[in-house]
Amino acid sequence: MQEFKLQLRFMLVGLVSKGIDYESTILDMEELQSLVKTYGGEVFAAVTQKTDYPYKATFIGSGKAEEVADKIAEEKIDVVVINGVLKPGQLYTLEKIFFRANPKIKVWDRLNLILQIFSQHAHTKEAKLQIDLAGLRHMGPRTFGMGYILSRQGGGIGTVGVGETNTELMKRHWRSEMRQISAQLTKLSEEKVKQIxxxxxxxxxxxxxxxxxxxxxxxxxxRLTxxxxxxxxxxxxxxxxxxxxxxIPKLKKDIIVSDTIGFIKNLPPTLIDAFKSTLLESVNADLLVxxxxxxxxxxADKIRAVDEILHELCGEKMNRLYVFNKTDKAKSFDRTDLRMRYADFNPxxxxxxxxxxxxxxxxxxxELIAKLSHKG
Ligand SMILES: Nc1nc2c(ncn2[C@@H]2O[C@H](COP(=O)(O)OP(=O)(O)O)[C@@H](O)[C@H]2O)c(=O)[nH]1
Ligand SMILES: [Mg+2]
Structure with a gap:
């Protein structure tokens, strides 16, 4: 049975800080656009704002927010994605501002978008639990009771109607939910460690x-397996x-190869942490390809982003092999220069x-694995 899916209309909003060159912001926005495409949406508008610091209440300035609201009405936008990681309160306040343009408007940040894509692709129990955990951590206790994600009728924290008790209740529920999911994930991780x-x-x-x-x-x-x-x-x-x-002919034996989730720039540590169980396979490997x-x-920028995440996950210790792929597609590249630049990683x-x-x-x-075996 084929499911009919309405294509959502997206708008992108990004901040350009004076210290960072405009070019890299544009590339960031392009990546955001391909994330939207991956999700199955289409981008109909995009704006940027020059500022060195995000605004406290609304991330973008209030004048900019009004401009976005006008665009939402004009282009019939369903979802606004802000290129950054916002606080739940900021997302909520923006939704309130945009309400006049579209009462059903959704405001996501980069992480929300990534989590939405993740949930489209999650097939295993482990992946689903990890997404739930990351979502709970990111959206905070507001996820509960407020109906923050699923519906948006109620008031927010700080507006009328939410008493202290209610907030406490929400927090307690949120914490216990996270504890439960963490416990299930720990169990799955333990099983995996046993296998490894x-x-x-x-x-x-x-x-x-x-x-x-x-x-x-x-x-x-x-290709390898x-x-x-x-x-x-x-x-x-x-x-x-x-x-x-x-x-491996040189070793005259089989080794195990693993493939896993890809990394992306500007991932908050909480998300990496939530996916530790999936990444166990990589962290425990003898060699990282x-x-x-x-x-x-x-x-080069992406090598740095991957490097940071790997550092977070496994420290300096890992043996790495840098494999420059798509040589058939790359227009021109300087092998000698790359070999020198990444000499530590057997390019x-x-x-x-x-x-x-x-x-x-x-x-x-x-060769690398044989060397490791000798080291013992
Ligand atoms: N031209 C070319 N395309 C490639 C090569 N390797 C992968 N791709 C393409 O790059 C895209 C992503 O490949 P995939 O293996 O799914 O990437 P992953 O996200 O790192 O697992 C696909 O469209 C592939 O067809 C290559 O060596 N040459
Ligand atoms: Mg893949």
């Missing part, structure tokens, strides 16, 4: 494919971890699509 340890005890070594979303991780994973996981020109097609076997989309003009050049460079990748993986 069992594999280790029978002598399997592991390489985890990681990297920015859309870099080509799953295409590489499929012969699996047929979903490859898509969209952000976050993969939300879970999957594992497969890969024969970092896939980089060489055809992306912003790849390699491949095309997961054509298969170029894969043999070398297998050899280098074998």
């Amino acid at each position: 340890e069992k594999r280790k005890s029978i002598g399997f070594q592991t390489a985890a494919i990681v990297g920015y979303t859309n870099a080509g991780k799953t295409m590489l994973f499929n 012969g699996k047929t996981n979903l490859v898509a020109d969209s952000l976050f097609a993969t939300l879970d971890s999957s594992v497969g076997k890969l024969y 970092v896939v980089i989309d060489l055809s992306d003009p912003e790849f 390699l050049f491949i095309s997961a699509k054509s298969g170029a460079g894969i043999d070398k990748l297998l050899d280098t993986t074998g």
